[in-house]
Amino acid sequence: MRKLQWLSTGASALALGISAMLAAGPSTAANSLVGVHDFSGDTSMVDPAAPHGERGWAVELVHATDACRGDVSGLAAMAQAAKNQGMQVIFRVDYKSANGRQVAVPVNSAEYNQWRSDFFQCTSKLASITNLFIVGNEPNLDYDQQPITAGQYAAAFNHLWAAKPAGVQLLATFNSPFTDPAWMGTMAGALTGSDGFAIHTGGIRGSCTDPRQPCRAIPSWWFDSAFRYYRDVISAIPAAKRKPVYITEFNTYTGGTDPVPQQNYQADWANKAYEEIRNYNATRGTLPEVRALCWFTDRVRTGFPGFALRNIPQALTDIKEEFRNPANRGSTPPTCSTSTLPIPSDRWRLQIWNNRQFSGAPVDVRHEAVGANGFSYNWGNGAASNCTGPDNYAIRFERVANFATSGNYTFTATADDGVRVWVDNVPVIDQWRDQAPSTFTAVHWVAAGNHTIRMDYYENGGGATAALNWTGGGGAxxxxxxxxxxxxxxxxxxxxxxxxxxxxxxxxxxxxxxxxxxxxxxxxxxxxxxxxxxxxxxxxxxxxxxxxxxxxxxxxxxxxxxxxxxxxxxxxxxxxxxxxxxxxxxxxxxxxxxxxxxxxxxTNPYPSCPCNRADNYCQHGPSTPGCPMTSPGGYCDPNGNGGYEDGDWTRGYYEYQQYCR
The missing domain is CATH 2.60.40.10 (Immunoglobulins)
Known part of the structure; x- marks a missing residue:
């Protein structure tokens, strides 16, 4: 087994410092990144040499807010046990449990007031354990009958936020790999405010077994399809809404009939995952940084025995090793990365100077704004980086972009203050002056193929806005x-x-x-x-x-x-x-x-099929009478050969287990 390299280098100290400075709650200056979901009570898990309150994280659950109208001592027991071990606790508080599944928030505004009253009873009764609460679970997945939309979740969250008691911290959530991170961007952009975000990440996908490496195993997805999926979710958060991130579930599972951690866990995989998070934090000059990375699950939960650390000795050994790894905790002040990063083709490189003249070396260098086109930032009266003040800084945005057809393209830039845009070193827009947020357009002919796009921007004082995009292509x-x-x-x-x-x-x-x-x-x-x-x-x-x-x-x-x-x-x-x-x-x-x-x-138009959900019909044979989705050529058997290998049998089977039994 690989032996961990304890903290001895400047890079390790950097990662250590960033995670420490950004931790939340009481006595958080040096809290470890390491955590578990559903603490088992194992007294040998954490590092007893670390200060109490800085030994890591535990994520515990409140399955329904109305439970907090009564006695909460039962649901608080494991959380209190984790706190007694020197860990900090995050509670996930669900709205209700329906048909065996958790519902994150109400979607009917008529239910808001009672839900809010119940939710803050939970925060009040659990205040002696923690002040950090996740608002619901997996809203971007099916709940009961249909997914909660980004707008519905944001509206409910904003209702809580408007009446948040002093000291309570509320985390908005996007808790599922691997659905499009665009849901996160829409939701986060609609929030009035938040204290951070709780997300999940994967996983070993096919040949993508190293959590430190990107994975594009599914070509139709522009986002990562394994552990580093968390980066794309974070990138989807609008710049003006950036807050700390807590990864409250991770393991080696990626869904469906893929192997569970008990079957596919590889020695040192968790160690590499923590190394990846430390490296990510070390390259971040601004929020959000990842404060916690918690394995799901520690305790043997009903329905998830193949995920429990108690059943996976190697994973348990690796997680315990990380609890004791000093690289995951510390108190060094944050330092922005000045690493030499290449100009990417799927996102932008940002080089940030602590002056308006691009004088000297940049103080912060990072990759951001994933996608095929431009970007949009609004920092308000704040700074774009921890390594500059709120005013008097400059940013150079660069990327290689693919233009599918030759033709005239319209480039649109918005800035407060100065802005200049080039295509392959040819100037397109030049508005280099102090100004309120202003938008400028220019038409420029671009040949089909790859081209380098660059935008220079400076902020003098007041508000700070920078955006760029392009449309068109008159050749076709x-x-x-x-x-x-x-x-x-x-x-x-x-x-x-x-x-x-x-x-x-x-x-x-x-x-x-x-x-x-x-x-x-x-x-x-x-x-x-x-x-x-x-x-x-x-x-x-x-x-x-x-x-x-x-x-x-x-x-x-x-x-x-x-x-x-x-x-x-x-x-x-x-x-x-x-x-x-x-x-x-x-x-x-x-x-x-x-x-x-x-x-x-x-009424159900197909009464001989259980549950009024067509994808549950996959439990039947391909020609079951009254179940059109299982007929030859149907949803579960699209090629009509009488087999399920080409359809979505897996999802139908699991939903049948949850909804119909």
Whole structure:
């Protein structure tokens, strides 16, 4: 087994200092990064030589806020045991438990006041243990019947925030690998305020077994598909809303029928994960930094025996080793990174100077703003970096960007104060002066291919804003026709029912559609159904912000057609409307818009199938009468061969176990 290198170098001291300075709660200056979800009470876990209160983290649960109307001594017992061991505690407080699952927050505003009253009873009764509380669990996943949208979660969180008692810290949450980090960005951007964020991360995905390395095992995802997924989630938080991050669950599992940690854990994997987090923190000049990394789960929980450290001796050994690793704790003041970083092609390099003249060496260098296009920052009256003051600094943004077609592109920059933009060292925008937030545009012809984009920016005083994006490409045009007659959309659905749809689209423009260039089918503003089950990837931030991706191996030439096939779920109440249009994300919407009005009833149209959820039908054979999603060519058997290997049997089976038994 690999022996850990104890703290002995400047780099280790740097990581140590950043994690220490950013820890929260009482006596947090040097609290360890290391933690566990569901503390088992093991008195040998933490380092007894570390100061009490600085030995790590424990995450404990309140499954329903109404439980705090009564005696909380039972649910507080394990948390108190962790505190007695010198750990700091984070409580996750769920709204309620429904059908065996936790519901994060209410989505009906009529329930807000009672929920808020119950929530703050929890914080009051548990105040002797901690002041740090996560608002709910996994809101971006299915709960009971449908996901909570980013807007619904933010609205509920803001209701709590407005009445937060003094001293209580509330963490907003995005707790699931691997769903599109765009949900996090939308939610965080809508928050009135927060004290930080609680997230989850993976996992060993296929050949991606080293948590220190990026993983793109699923080509249709622009975000990481293993442990370093946490970086993309953090990057999605708008700059103006940045706060500390607590990773309250991590392990080697990645979902579905993949092996659980008891089956796939590799020696030193957790040690490498902590090394990765320390390295990440050491390169961050501004919040958010990661303050905690907690294994799920320590105690043997019902339903999760293959995740428990008690059942995985090697993982338990490695986690205990990290509790005793001085590199995970310390009290050195934060130092910004001045490492030499390359100019990336999937995000931006920021070089920050502590003056407006770009004089001398930058005091902070980092990679940020993941995506295919520009960025948008609003620091208010604050600083862009811990290593500058709030005024009198400069930033150079650089990246290599791919332009799919030759043509005229419109570059738009917004700044307070000065801004200059270049494309391959050719000046495009030059507005180098003190000014209130102002927007400038310039049209510039760009040949197809990769080009280096650079924006220089300075802040003199007052507010600080910097943004850049581009659209266009006149060498080829985008157009599309949604072929209604060749599409398949149900005329009727039951509330909360999930059905498969297919949408046929013909390329009537002069450009070629590819996944790499972000050509997708998008939902329109009148869409009220939830999208899921994409064969080549997609996302559903909200009904009006959903996408179905092209497969990475497809190229839809002018004149050709493509059929997008995925699932839709009817709302629990109200009209069901399915609206679609083609989009090139980051560039433009184009082509015809089609909308289907779907009649909704109150009963299950397929009574011989249990539960009114089409994806549960996968428990049946491919030709079960009354279960259209299992017929040959259906959701669970798309190629009609009588086998499940090409469908989504796994999800159907597990949802059947949770909802129907």
């Amino acid at each position: 045009s985008n157009n599309a026709t949604v072929v209604r007659s060749a599409s398949s959309v149900p005329a009727t659905m039951a509330p909360n029912e999930t059905r498969q749809v297919s949408v046929r689209v013909t390329n009537t423009g002069t450009s070629t559609w590819t996944a790499a260039n972000n050509y997708r089918l998008g939902s329109t503003s009148n869409n009220t159904v939830t999208w899921s089950g994409w064969s080549c990837g997609g996302y559903n931030v909200s009904p009006s912000n959903a996408r179905a991706y092209l497969c990475s191996n497809l190229s839809i030439a002018p004149g050709a057609s493509h059929t997008f096939t995925f699932n839709i779920t009817a709302p629990a109440s109200g009209a069901a409307n399915f609206g679609v249009r083609m989009v090139r994300d980051g560039v433009e919407w184009f082509g015809t818009t089609e909308s289907w009005s779907i009649a909704t009833g109150s």
